Amino acid sequence: MAQIRHAADEELVTWVETLASKLAIRAERYDREGTFVSEQITYLQSVGYAGLTVPKIYGGRGCDLYQLLLAQERLAHGDPSAALVMGWHLGITLSLALTGAWPEPIYAEFCRSAVQGKALVNACGTEPDSGSPSRGGRPSTLAVRAPGGGYHLTGKKTWATGSPAITHILVTAYVEDVDCVGEFLVRKGAAGVQLEHSWDSMAMRGSGSHTVVLDHVFVPEEHLLDLVAPGQKTARSSDGSGWLLHIPATYLGIANAARDYTIDFAKKYAPNSLGQPIATVPHVREKIGQLEVQRGIAESVLFATARRYDDAPTLEAKRALREELALAKYAVTNAAVSMVDLAMRIVGGQSILRSHPLERYYRDVRAGLHNPPMDDVTLRQLADRALGKEVATKKER
Ligand SMILES: Cc1cc2nc3c(=O)[nH]c(=O)nc-3n(C[C@H](O)[C@H](O)[C@H](O)COP(=O)(O)OP(=O)(O)OC[C@H]3O[C@@H](n4cnc5c(N)ncnc54)[C@H](O)[C@@H]3O)c2cc1C
Incomplete structure (x- = not known):
């Protein structure tokens, strides 16, 4: 993955990949039954995943936003629902560390229980x-x-x-x-x-x-x-709510899982009318190119924004990134939806079968559009910024 910066990132991603492959075994069953991913969450808690963003002084890994996103993107390959549950918990835990919004004794007790796999917040x-x-x-x-x-x-x-x-x-x-x-x-x-x-x-x-x-x-x-x-806004939002980027990271993970599946499929699927894999066909290669463009833009925007956020030295500086954070969520979740759509066009009709992984990715990835900040709010914010205060919306006049 292009976004890995150093050995600590590498170690984290390798670990999360092993967790994701365990989750993947049960993910489809939970989706079919529509039941809560209880064993997945118990498993993640048992291996310490719930302590990822808990500060080191309370026994956690002390990951910053960038590392949270690296982990969540990988975890979502295995089970998107389980990743979303953990994302809310880990994101809120991170923002509490940054803002100090909870009284210390309450936060300390919560953190220690989270590390032990006993506490989960949303x-x-x-x-x-x-x-x-x-x-x-x-x-x-x-x-x-x-x-x-x-x-x-x-x-x-x-x-x-x-x-x-x-x-x-x-x-x-x-x-x-x-x-x-x-x-x-x-x-x-x-x-x-x-x-x-x-x-x-x-x-x-x-x-x-x-x-x-x-x-x-x-x-x-x-x-x-x-x-x-x-x-x-509450004190918990005084950090600009950068933690909400766990959402696009999760949906990008879904899209990347669809992308990986599709590339493998295109290399192997050789219908007898063609006599060779569909990866050789120009329109398929073009769509794969489009997939890579969407993926590259989404990853760059997501991780560049996270890096700027982590590097911002004060809460005020983090807050000043609010619009960039919203823009990243917009760009990444919409790119993720397009990526799964492209993947399905490449794989063809079988992608809509209930037994097919793309069918689940297609449904799951759409949920990102309805997690905050919503597209209409982001577009309004960006338009307000571009137009300046002197041009109010029609409603406000
Ligand atoms: C998978 C998933 C998990 C979620 N988990 C959580 C969770 O853990 N905790 C939680 O609190 N929420 C959670 N949510 C809920 C989410 O945060 C939203 O509240 C929910 O999706 C409804 O958002 P909405 O924008 O569609 O709804 P609404 O706000 O009802 O909007 C519906 C429509 O009306 C328009 N609209 C509504 N109000 C206005 C307005 N004032 N101005 C202009 N347009 C307006 C919107 O543009 C939209 O088109 C989750 C959502 C999903 C999809």
């Missing part, structure tokens, strides 16, 4: 009537002050990836008495937390992105981790 922000939380809508989930201190949370969070396995659930809720939005830490097993097994999708079927139902769930005062005005 943020559950999406709700049935608010759409993507990245658009800034106020949560319908309510936090009401409990008489003796702390809060009671009531509401529903949809699309909660990894919900059967996550132990640390980050829940946004509207705190009416102060007209603010709070981010609360809800622990697995807390009274009043229930899972509605609602996840039945065409893509990322094993990701367990079910609905978390909260019914008067008590949260102690110290687990209110942030409180901001509606629409404002």
Whole structure:
């Protein structure tokens, strides 16, 4: 892989490749059944993958964003759903290290458990009537002050990836008495937390992105981790949310798996009408060339952006890269969708058969379009930047 910089990257990628090949054995079954990838996650936790971005002082590998993306891209070759679950966890863990958004004792305890394979975090922000939380809508989930201190949370969070396995659930809720939005830490097993097994999708079927139902769930005062005005960013986002690049890395991994399969196929498949492999046919070679262009652009944009992010010396400098981060997500996920499309055109009709790997890659890769930041938000941001403040959108006039 062109993006490997040194021996530490090489060692990491080689390790993750062995993990991915283990995951690949069960990935298709989970997809077919539409069940949560529980054994895959248990396996990854048992080998220490959940400690990848945990700082070294807490016993983790202390990987930066660049290395997180290298790992996630490789892992997704084996099982995209399992990679997505781990991506949320590892990304949030990294951003907490950068921002110090959690009180140290809570973060330290979480990190040590993650290294031991006992803790997994995800943020559950999406709700049935608010759409993507990245658009800034106020949560319908309510936090009401409990008489003796702390809060009671009531509401529903949809699309909660990894919900059967996550132990640390980050829940946004509207705190009416102060007209603010709070981010609360809800622990697995807390009274009043229930899972509605609602996840039945065409893509990322094993990701367990079910609905978390909260019914008067008590949260102690110290687990209110942030409180901001509606629409404002939390301390956890003060690093510009570079960690969200785990998303395009995962979808690029899917596309690269499709690409590897297709190149191998083109070299071996020799229909008797041709008498030689289809890799010799000009239109196939042209499509492979187009695949390589998409791949090269996607990898360059993704890793160059990650490098700039890691090199940015302050949170402010990282935040200043927000638009570049969004651009990278846009470019890479759209390239990944095009790559799988090209791969299917090369392989031909059999690529749509349920038994064919490209059929699964095709479904999985589309999910990237619906992870944040969404394309429409990115395009608006970039247009705003290009046009300058003096030209407002029609709606705002
Ligand atoms: C595989 C997968 C895993 C996910 N995991 C998680 C998770 O772990 N945690 C989590 O919180 N979420 C998760 N999500 C949910 C994701 O973050 C989004 O909330 C979800 O996909 C809906 O996004 P959306 O943009 O399609 O929906 P909406 O925001 O409802 O948008 C729907 C449509 O309406 C338009 N629209 C809506 N509001 C506006 C507006 N204000 N201005 C302009 N246009 C608007 C959009 O452009 C879009 O076309 C996951 C999604 C996927 C696909």
